[in-house]
Amino acid sequence: MKTIDWYILKKFLSTFFFTVLIFTMITVIVDFSEKVEKFIESEITKSEIILGYFPNFIIFIYGLLFPLFTLIAVIFFTSRMANNSEILSIFNAGVSFNRLLRPYLIGAIFIAILHAVGSHYFIPEGSKTRLALEYKYFDPNRDEGKQRNIHMFLDTNTVAYVNFWRKRDSTIRGFRLERYQGNELVYLLKATSAEWQGAPDKWRLSNYEIRTFDGLHETIVAGVGKQLDTVLNMQPADFIDYKDQQSMMNTSELIYYIQKQRSRGVGNTARYEAELWRRTAEPFTVIILALIGVAVAARKVRGGLGIHLAVGILLGALFLILSRFASVFAVGQTIPVVLSVWLPNLFFGAIAAWLIAVAQK
Numbered sequence: 001m002k003t004i005d006w007y008i009l010k011k012f013l014s015t016f017f018f019t020v021l022i023f024t025m026i027t028v029i030v031d032f033s034e035k036v037e038k039f040i041e042s043e044i045t046k047s048e049i050i051l052g053y054f055p056n057f058i059i060f061i062y063g064l065l066f067p068l069f070t071l072i073a074v075i076f077f078t079s080r081m082a083n084n085s086e087i088l089s090i091f092n093a094g095v096s097f098n099r100l101l102r103p104y105l106i107g108a109i110f111i112a113i114l115h116a117v118g119s120h121y122f123i124p125e126g127s128k129t130r131l132a133l134e135y136k137y138f139d140p141n142r143d144e145g146k147q148r149n150i151h152m153f154l155d156t157n158t159v160a161y162v163n164f165w166r167k168r169d170s171t172i173r174g175f176r177l178e179r180y181q182g183n184e185l186v187y188l189l190k191a192t193s194a195e196w197q198g199a200p201d202k203w204r205l206s207n208y209e210i211r212t213f214d215g216l217h218e219t220i221v222a223g224v225g226k227q228l229d230t231v232l233n234m235q236p237a238d239f240i241d242y243k244d245q246q247s248m249m250n251t252s253e254l255i256y257y258i259q260k261q262r263s264r265g266v267g268n269t270a271r272y273e274a275e276l277w278r279r280t281a282e283p284f285t286v287i288i289l290a291l292i293g294v295a296v297a298a299r300k301v302r303g304g305l306g307i308h309l310a311v312g313i314l315l316g317a318l319f320l321i322l323s324r325f326a327s328v329f330a331v332g333q334t335i336p337v338v339l340s341v342w343l344p345n346l347f348f349g350a351i352a353a354w355l356i357a358v359a360q361k
Helices: 003-041 046-083 086-092 097-138 251-263 270-297 304-332 337-360
Strands: 148-155 158-166 171-181 184-198 202-214 217-231
Touching: 003 046, 003 097, 046 086, 046 097, 046 270, 046 304, 086 097, 097 251, 097 270, 097 337, 251 270, 270 304, 270 337, 304 337
Parallel strands: none
Antiparallel strands: 148 158, 158 171, 171 184, 184 202, 202 217
16 A cells, blocks of 8 residues: 555545535434424334434435445545546556556445445344334334235145234234145144244144044044144244335344245245345445546546536436336346346446546546
8 A cells, every 4th residue: 555545545435434424414304304293293202212213214324325425425535636636646657547446446345344244234233223113103004914814834835824913912813724745735723813922933722623634534633622832833023014124134134034935935035135135236336336436536627526526426316216226126026136136236337347448548
C-alpha cells in the first residue's frame, strides 16, 4: 500500500460512513413521521421504540441500501478529486487506471465483508425484534397463514389435514394424518383435537382413532374419550406465514427451514431460496457499483459533481428496479432462483467492465 492508496482509501471510507450517517438521519425522520400516530395510539413503550425499534430499523436500512451508499460515496469523492485535477495528476505520475482501482477495490471489499456478515446474521436478528414489535403493536393481523382447511406434508409420504388452527393456544380442531406407501394408504390417524405440548414436536391427541392397512387386512385402535401423546413433524411455527418471514431468519435458520420443507416434499421454497442467495449476491454488488462509480467520476467533465451524481443516482435507481424485478422472477419461478438473484450483478457487472474499458482510453 502506497501513500496514494491510503489517501484514496481514507477518503473512500470516510465519505461512505458520512453518506450512511446522512441517509440514516433522513430515513429515521421519515419513518418516525409516518409512524408517530401509531407510536402514540399503540401501547408500545418508549424503551421499545428507542432501544428496540429504531436501532434495528437503522440496521435494516443499512442492509437494504449499502450498495447504493457505496456508489454515491465513490462518485462524490472521486468527482471532487477529478475537479481538483488530483486524478489527472495521478495519471501524469505514471499510474495506470487499473492501478488506481486498487484502493477502491480494497475499500469495496471491506464494505462488502461488513455487508455479508450483517446480511447473514445481524440484520435478520434485528429484523426479528423490529418486525415482532410491528406485528404486536401496529399490525397484529399481518399473519398470512391459513387457519382453516390446511393440508401439510410432514414428509414425502405423510400428509396432515387440519380443519381449524387456533393460534392463541396452539390447538387444532379436527386433525387427520395419512401415510402412504406408493399409492396405497397404509396408516390413518384421526383425532377430534390436538394440543401442542412443546419441543421437540410433542402433541397431545384427544378422541383419536388409528387405522392401519395391510392389503385387505385392517386394524383399528379406538381411543374414544382418551388422550394420546405423540411426536409429529410439525410445530406451531409451521402455521405462521408473515410476508417478511424469510428476512427474520438468519442464514443458519434459513438453510434449516429450506431443508425441512424439501424433506417434507414441499417444492415452493423460492421466496426463502431467493433470500438466501440475495445475502451472498449483494456484497458482490457493492464491489461492482464501486467500480462503476470510479469509471463514471474519474473523468473531469463540464458540470462536474452534479453530472456525476445524476449519473450515479440514475444507475442506482436502475439497479433497485432490476433487483425488484429479479425478486419477482425468483418468487414466481419464471426463471431459476439463482439466475434471478444474480441477474442484476451480471447486468451491472457487464456495465462496469464496459465503463472501465472506456475509461482507460
